[in-house]
Amino acid sequence: MTEKIKLYDDSKCTACRGCQLACKQWNALKASQTENKGTYQNPPSLNANTFLLIHYQDYVDKDGSVKWLFRKEACMHCTDAACVTVCPSGALHYNKETKTVGLDHDKCIGCKECVAACPFEIPRYDAATDKVYKCDMCESRITNGLDPACVKACPTGALSWGLKDKMLKAAAKRVEKLGGDATTYGDKYVKGTHFMYVLKEKPAVYAGIHKDPSVPWSVTIWKGWLKPLSLLAAGGVLGGSFLHYMIHGPKYPDLPKDGDDAGHTEGGK
Numbered sequence: 001m002t003e004k005i006k007l008y009d010d011s012k013c014t015a016c017r018g019c020q021l022a023c024k025q026w027n028a029l030k031a032s033q034t035e036n037k038g039t040y041q042n043p044p045s046l047n048a049n050t051f052l053l054i055h056y057q058d059y060v061d062k063d064g065s066v067k068w069l070f071r072k073e074a075c076m077h078c079t080d081a082a083c084v085t086v087c088p089s090g091a092l093h094y095n096k097e098t099k100t101v102g103l104d105h106d107k108c109i110g111c112k113e114c115v116a117a118c119p120f121e122i123p124r125y126d127a128a129t130d131k132v133y134k135c136d137m138c139e140s141r142i143t144n145g146l147d148p149a150c151v152k153a154c155p156t157g158a159l160s161w162g163l164k165d166k167m168l169k170a171a172a173k174r175v176e177k178l179g180g181d182a183t184t185y186g187d188k189y190v191k192g193t194h195f196m197y198v199l200k201e202k203p204a205v206y207a208g209i210h211k212d213p214s215v216p217w218s219v220t221i222w223k224g225w226l227k228p229l230s231l232l233a234a235g236g237v238l239g240g241s242f243l244h245y246m247i248h249g250p251k252y253p254d255l256p257k258d259g260d261d262a263g264h265t266e267g268g269k
Contacts, residue, residue: 003099003164006137006148007171008072009198011178012158015040015054015070019150019159023052026138026149046073048126051135052150057207071206072159075122075135076186077101077194082215083114083123100137100194108132119190119213137194174198189213
């Protein structure tokens with residue numbers, strides 16, 4: 001399969017949350033009990049049962065006009081995914097066909113390394129199951145030639161799924177048409193994401209958006225230096241052990257010399 005990405009255009013989004021509901025239906029996610037806190041946004045944030053969330057925001061522009069700003073939040077499916085780098089069990093992995101980041105819950109050990117490493121703060125840990133959860137771009141759908149459930153459900157065309165080159169060109173064309181402060185978000189970070197935005201305002205305007213997401217330096221050091229050195233050290237130990245075996249042969253326990261046990265009886269008496 002040729003590399004594809006998902007594109008979200010907030011200028012076309014009506015915040016109907018059809019995508020949010022479709023995500024829950026396809027992934028068989030239970031609803032969570034929430035409270036009204038003076039916003040249409042529901043639930044307040046991503047959680048183990050919510051892989052996708054539409055943010056609602058009141059915004060006063062430079063002319064004093066009040067506007068609605070909407071933003072879809074979900075896994076960005078980074079090309080340089082910190083979560084994959086730090087996952088010790090292989091639960092988080094790259095899908096070789098789609099280039100997206102998959103999650104095998106059977107392999108997840110609940111270590112929460114990915115939660116700490118993600119530059120977009122996406123994975124959510126569930127203490128009840130001791131597992132981590134996130135969007136997998138509807139891997140079961142896209143590997144069978146179908147659109148992600150959220151894209152399929154969108155009634156306004158705010159969400160689209162297609163070939164990476166085609167989506168990047170469409171995003172650039174849309175930004176040019178919108179003019180003003182319109183821009184793209186996602187393609188400039190972590191070597192590019194497989195979920196990107198067309199925003200009608202500057203990214204800094206959007207509440208909760210990560211203005212300069214990057215792989216944490218601790219992950220970079222581990223991936224670039226410590227992990228290769230640890231593997232090299234482990235290889236050196238194995239190599240040294242094998243060389244010793246080849247030169248000196250197997251190690252047997254020393255046999256007692258004549259007379260060493262003289263005078264000893266059962267029980268050491």
